[in-house]
Amino acid sequence: MCGSCGCGDHHKHSHNLSHEQMHALGMEHHHHHEQPSVIEIEKDILSHNNNMAERIRGYLDAKNIYAFNLVSSPGSGKTTLLETTIKAIKSKINISVIEGDQRTSNDADRIMNLGINTVQINTETGCHLEAGEIYDTIKQMNIPESSLLFIENIGNLVCPALFDLGENERIVMISVTEGDDKPLKYPYMFESAQTCIINKIDLLPYLQCDIERIKQNALSINPHLRFFELSVTQGIGMENWISYLLQQIQT
Amino acid sequence: MHELSIALSIVNLAVQEAKNNGNSKLSELEVEVGELAGVDINGLDFSLGIILKSSRMNVGHKIHTISPLSRCNICKRDFKSTRKYTSCPFCGSKDTRLTKGNELRLKSIIVE
Ligand SMILES: Nc1nc2c(ncn2[C@@H]2O[C@H](COP(=O)(O)OP(=O)(O)OP(=O)(O)O)[C@@H](O)[C@H]2O)c(=O)[nH]1
Ligand SMILES: [Mg+2]
Ligand SMILES: [Zn+2]
Numbered sequence: 001m002c003g004s005c006g007c008g009d010h011h012k013h014s015h016n017l018s019h020e021q022m023h024a025l026g027m028e029h030h031h032h033h034e035q036p037s038v039i040e041i042e043k044d045i046l047s048h049n050n051n052m053a054e055r056i057r058g059y060l061d062a063k064n065i066y067a068f069n070l071v072s073s074p075g076s077g078k079t080t081l082l083e084t085t086i087k088a089i090k091s092k093i094n095i096s097v098i099e100g101d102q103r104t105s106n107d108a109d110r111i112m113n114l115g116i117n118t119v120q121i122n123t124e125t126g127c128h129l130e131a132g133e134i135y136d137t138i139k140q141m142n143i144p145e146s147s148l149l150f151i152e153n154i155g156n157l158v159c160p161a162l163f164d165l166g167e168n169e170r171i172v173m174i175s176v177t178e179g180d181d182k183p184l185k186y187p188y189m190f191e192s193a194q195t196c197i198i199n200k201i202d203l204l205p206y207l208q209c210d211i212e213r214i215k216q217n218a219l220s221i222n223p224h225l226r227f228f229e230l231s232v233t234q235g236i237g238m239e240n241w242i243s244y245l246l247q248q249i250q251t
Numbered sequence: 252m253h254e255l256s257i258a259l260s261i262v263n264l265a266v267q268e269a270k271n272n273g274n275s276k277l278s279e280l281e282v283e284v285g286e287l288a289g290v291d292i293n294g295l296d297f298s299l300g301i302i303l304k305s306s307r308m309n310v311g312h313k314i315h316t317i318s319p320l321s322r323c324n325i326c327k328r329d330f331k332s333t334r335k336y337t338s339c340p341f342c343g344s345k346d347t348r349l350t351k352g353n354e355l356r357l358k359s360i361i362v363e
Contacts, residue, residue: 036361045355159253188289191335
């Protein structure tokens with residue numbers, strides 16, 4: 001047993017050097033904690049995602065790109081909204097799209113068919129997009145200045161709520177077939193969004209759905225929400241939506 | 252099930268912190284989760300257990316839950332809340348903010 005440090009006979013370090021000196025020199029050495037010690041960390045677990053999101057924000061800001069993170073349950077009409085929107089404004093403004101799905105490139109193919117710069121991210125088992133993969137994707141996309149970027153998140157109202165993608169605006173979409181109390185069932189998503197699109201209003205005559213109730217429920221979760229009531233397939237409410245989009249990039 | 256990916260981030264962060272602390276061996280990690288953080292605490296507990304067990308690192312874990320608290324920006328009083336946006340029970344103002352209950356933090360680690 002070594003009398004100086006109590007580390008046993010096989011220690012490699014010289015006792016001429018203090019522990020701090022060994023650290024400074026990057027020398028390999030043992031540590032001895034007589035008993036387990038507690039180290040306070042106090043670090044945000046999502047800090048990596050949040051840092052990447054801030055980098056995205058800086059990049060988009062510098063290029064005057066306005067980005068939307070579009071979230072909803074599966075099948076609310078996100079891709080259909082993008083298709084219709086693109087057809088309506090691609091002559092006025094440049095649009096790029098990132099499609100998130102667990103599998104297939106079906107949604108990206110639909111958008112690419114319209115001649116739009118599109119990248120598909122397949123998360124496989126992942127249930128949400130994270131800022132790191134968006135950052136890598138954006139860097140290789142060559143998005144032009146003063147344009148719009150849509151990120152269609154995985155169809156899921158739970159997990160994507162927690163992950164900031166560096167977007168300017170988060171849009172939660174709900175279709176009228178999904179039940180008036182959806183905002184109450186999935187509060188985190190409605191809490192974290194700035195805009196709520198209520199879609200498929202062409203189906204209202206066939207349903208027991210009260211749009212005002214959906215709005216009240218959503219507002220009780222988040223009083224700052226802005227609403228659009230749309231039928232994407234029938235083109236109802238689309239002028240409001242389109243003029244709103246065009247305003248985002250002029251200002 | 253984002254709890255699994257969050258649990259993985261927690262373990263990675265804790266291992267990294269132990270490494271930064273002179274390559275010490277991690278023996279326990281402690282996290283703080285707010286009740287309004289959007290994380291299912293049982294799911295997180297379960298996921299952490301599975302990851303730590305399968306990694307054979309012999310690391311224990313503890314989760315502390317934090318109850319939500321809001322502050323009114325108008326009358327400056329604190330009150331218990333059940334969600335992010337709640338009106339003030341004292342003055343009725345909607346101008347309130349959550350001051351606790353949103354945490355998702357690696358609080359501390361124990362190393363040997
Ligand atoms: N009646 C009606 N149907 C719609 C409307 N918008 C979309 N749909 C239909 O809803 C179905 C799903 O639409 P998508 O656009 O693929 O939905 P999504 O949200 O992209 O779905 P995921 O990517 O799988 O989550 C399609 O059959 C659309 O034609 C609408 O306004 N009214
Ligand atoms: Mg889609
Ligand atoms: Zn008050």
